[in-house]
Amino acid sequence: MTQTVPDTRRLAPEADPATAPDHGGTATLYERLGGAYGICGAVDVLVDRLFANVKVNANEKVHEHHGNPANAAGYKFLVSAWSIEAAGGPKCYIGHDMQVAHEHLSIDEDGFNAVYFEIEATLHYLGVPEPETAEFMAIIESYRSMVVQA
Numbered sequence: 619m620t621q622t623v624p625d626t627r628r629l630a631p632e633a634d635p636a637t638a639p640d641h642g643g644t645a646t647l648y649e650r651l652g653g654a655y656g657i658c659g660a661v662d663v664l665v666d667r668l669f670a671n672v673k674v675n676a677n678e679k680v681h682e683h684h685g686n687p688a689n690a691a692g693y694k695f696l697v698s699a700w701s702i703e704a705a706g707g708p709k710c711y712i713g714h715d716m717q718v719a720h721e722h723l724s725i726d727e728d729g730f731n732a733v734y735f736e737i738e739a740t741l742h743y744l745g746v747p748e749p750e751t752a753e754f755m756a757i758i759e760s761y762r763s764m765v766v767q768a
């Protein structure tokens with residue numbers, strides 16, 4: 619099958635979760651995900667999939683944002699920076715906290731699950747190992763009550 623998205627993990631060995639350094643078991647999740655190259659590469663793929671996801675865009679207010687391709691670059695920047703910090707990397711997120719960022723969107727449990735499953739599917743698609751996938755998904759789950767406000 620022809621791959622339609624670039625395999626960003628080929629940028630550098632340390633950006634490939636399969637070969638990222640684990641420093642004898644003390645590496646942060648940020649390091650094990652391949653640092654900024656690995657995380658930004660994954661978010662690049664993820665946001666394209668979220669913008670095209672029918673279930674995610676079933677929410678009219680979400681679609682107002684995700685339906686406009688002009689929002690992609692800024693959204694990729696903000697979600698990448700958020701993910702870098704959440705995974706234990708350097709402080710670099712300049713956006714709103716998760717409650718404020720989503721309070722105007724009326725996101726319900728189904729809407730949250732649609733995004734949750736797309737994140738998980740993207741990590742699988744990119745070959746992120748199971749322990750790192752599970753650890754990152756637990757972080758996402760811990761924000762459910764801040765994002766779901768309907």
Ligand code: HEM
Nearest residue numbers: 674680683696697700713714719725729730733758761765
């Ligand atoms: C834990 C899960 C989630 C994370 C980590 C996350 C992350 C983010 C971040 C970092 C921003 C940018 C905030 C800013 O502009 O300052 C944002 C905005 C946004 N998120 Fe989420 N999000 C999550 C869940 C969701 C869900 C479930 C949906 C939709 C179903 C969603 C839809 C949106 C939309 C539409 C915006 C743009 C809002 C606007 O600028 O008007 N997010 N999110």
